[in-house]
Amino acid sequence: MKKLLQLLFLLVPILIWSQSNFEKAEKLFHAKKYDEAQILFEGILKTRPSDIKTLEYLGEIAAYQKSWMKGAEYFKKLKELKPAEADYFYKFGGCLAMRANEVNKIKAFGMVDDMIEAFEKAISLNQKHIPARWALIEIYLQLPGILGGSESKAISYSNELAKISPVDGYLSKGRIEEYFKRYDSAEKNYKKAHEIGNSKVTFQKLYNLYLNKLKEPKKAHELKRKFDSK
Numbered sequence: 540m541k542k543l544l545q546l547l548f549l550l551v552p553i554l555i556w557s558q559s560n561f562e563k564a565e566k567l568f569h570a571k572k573y574d575e576a577q578i579l580f581e582g583i584l585k586t587r588p589s590d591i592k593t594l595e596y597l598g599e600i601a602a603y604q605k606s607w608m609k610g611a612e613y614f615k616k617l618k619e620l621k622p623a624e625a626d627y628f629y630k631f632g633g634c635l636a637m638r639a640n641e642v643n644k645i646k647a648f649g650m651v652d653d654m655i656e657a658f659e660k661a662i663s664l665n666q667k668h669i670p671a672r673w674a675l676i677e678i679y680l681q682l683p684g685i686l687g688g689s690e691s692k693a694i695s696y697s698n699e700l701a702k703i704s705p706v707d708g709y710l711s712k713g714r715i716e717e718y719f720k721r722y723d724s725a726e727k728n729y730k731k732a733h734e735i736g737n738s739k740v741t742f743q744k745l746y747n748l749y750l751n752k753l754k755e756p757k758k759a760h761e762l763k764r765k766f767d768s769k
Contacts, residue, residue, distance in 0.1 A: 602633075
């Protein structure tokens, strides 16, 4: 009993220190002082290596710093600790996808299966997961056909998006059409998305199409005038 009490007296200061530092780190994170927050969070992780929130904050900081593989390691551990949390699979796949954009094609192609698996798992855990479907659309658009690229698969995920969010449905169809340089069809879909959403995102997609792809600056400027005056 005496040894147990001694152990408790030793642990209490450590727990108080850890809690105090976590609160400080959290405030620094929300103030966007990521480097300072990282130092404190990493210190906390030494005593609490499976702390969910600490790992999550460190994953977010790594992503902000564009340390994609470091971020992937944090989210990999998170998805192992909480295998029912869709966002951890999505963020793990997202870190891999961003890293794939930085490395040569051979290395990037070697990461594709893990990305697809992570995004598909996110969808299976959360049937309404919109970002994971967008990620899969981009993968199937940009992959060469010989390595699994598929317009039909991209369209399939776009159709799923349409059932969840009409705006995302039209935006994703517009994205597919734009990717294959079917600009007139892309315009129709972006216009429908903008009619429904009338947001900065829908405006920007249609505006960029007019200005950069269709080469119709008058349409672009008229769209901007209407959007700015709303």
